[in-house]
Amino acid sequence: MKQFASFLGAFSYEFRMQIRRPALWITMTIIIILILASTGRSTFLVSYAQHVNKQSAASALVVWMDFLSILLPIGIGLMMADRLYRDRKTQVEELFTSLPNALSSRLLGKYLGGLGAAALPLFTIYMLGVLYILFQTSDWLVLPQAVAVFALVSLPGLLFISAFSLACPRVIWVPLYQFLFVGYWFWGNLLHNPQIPSLSYTLLTPIGDNLSRAFFPGRDQLFISSNPTPLVNGFISLGLLVGLAALVLIVLVALMKWQQAQQ
Template structure:
């Protein structure tokens, strides 16, 4: 047990440091964040946020902020996670890891959580910058107390979901192809309403952008979806469970690939 814990800690630390030191992570997140701000500057959503949402109860204001940030940044997040397994193969690190003691499941969990935590930091900084703006405009220190819980409930389940699939799918797909398909999926599966006549997951509990959590759990009035608190929590549980399914499938695939070598 102690040995497996040490393996997990070592893998987590390696993946976290590898990811957090990547210039492409920070440059990509900053560029996409700047693009999102530029788009919102010309969008009625910002006027709605400043003129209406700042006067809502603080949990709803923070929920609205989380939804604003969940438009572009998670798409970048998924792309940044996608090369972690292929990179280990390309640099021969996978062979080194396989030669060391420690269960594959433990190393996989460390890789997943280390990559997610590192990639999550730029996103969290953007969110906290928005919280600072809310605090400046409202003077309500409740925004500081509620910021992390709101982020964890609205944003984190979707991030865990897309990260698991972004780790698993490139194990059997060409990374650029997956990234292209993933970006298309993100906007199709979250922001394209089925009312337009095109089948989509955006109106279901599988939408990872957090609409069901914001509406169902925090009571935010969203034009595209209605949800009860139970549906909000169901979306949280469903996305988290599917993330575990994706990781379990990746474990099976990696075991099979090791066996056939």
């Protein structure tokens, strides 16, 4: 019971700290402006809005989720990168260390609280699009389908990148990690050149296009592949993304305990 209370306390504290950061909203706003400033994406968005009522609700939701997942997760990864560093800088970590509660429960609360707040701008924009689709289709099944699309297409990748963004800056200078993370995002998710080795279109791609093709087959997606991912690969990708996120957190807990023991 004490561990659960520790988790809730860390979750609430981290969520409130993250959601109040001007940098979160400024970063997301800049990314949205970049998306709208891109002629190709702006044209796609206008065309999508004009023809949304001519396709199924599930197809429209998947296209909308895929579109938002192109760049907005970058902001989430950047915002998660300095959370532990900030604790050390403000000496909050020493305060937490002196408490009797388990490090793992506090860290899990920090991870999920920070992710929840950092993902709120993305989820808000997504839900605005969901309401537009609901208005155009008059299909109330859009709402539960929207939750399913977000949970299956976007959330696994967000868990994956947030775990690394929380853990890696523990051993890497935060600005350096943020620079490398932005480079990784374009290399590992958006690189379409077959001559350059990349994680794009693999089971470890957190952008969500493989998951959308697997769990919503037959839908018109933003990313088209000649070899649609079968359902079994979708479950494998889901397991890898979530499993690796959990593994990274376990390693982070062990690392922090070791560092505390050395002090």
